[in-house]
Amino acid sequence: KNEVEQSPQNLTAQEGEFITINCSYSVGISALHWLQQHPGGGIVSLFMLSSGKKKHGRLIATINIQEKHSSLHITASHPRDSAVYICAGKRGGSNYKLTFGKGTLLTVNP
């Protein structure tokens, strides 16, 4: 079993919809990163969470430590949000080692 599991693998939405991408992780993961990979391949770091909630524009990330679960929400989705979203777990005890989920391919149609 992977240390970090994402769902769904693929997600198609209509412009304006509220989107949720989920990430579950195993014992030993102390924090979660959310990354966005554009269709051209470039990767952008969105959030790092070890507790609570963070918001940036239309993006919201939450983490529940007890349930070992994190969610990435996109409000008022737009076609430019179409990308692969990847969660990555930081292994507890190491500030440097990351283990990645397989990603969620999001397509937002106009």
Next chain:
Amino acid sequence: EAQVTQNPRYLITVTGKKLTVTCSQNMNHEYMSWYRQDPGLGLRQIYYSMNVEVTDKGDVPEGYKVSRKEKRNFPLILESPSPNQTSLYFCASRRTGLETQYFGPGTRLLVL
């Protein structure tokens, strides 16, 4: 402009021919890391460096070498490439204590 650069961006080579993929950052970041991305497997960490002359293995270090002689550069060396090293490679950096990683544009490698 703050950035991480990688060269080359695309490379086709043959089995056994040594190659180096360069990575350079202009943000004075202490931490640098190499990842490979493969269909169905996602991103996996190859090696990372906490600072100059300090490196350690990630999850898939076999067949790769790294060095960190200067803070800005972190080259990835494939001494004897094999077809199973065909992949998309990303370099990333960040400042110690801050979690935002900055990724390079990627290097697409094909080993024949």
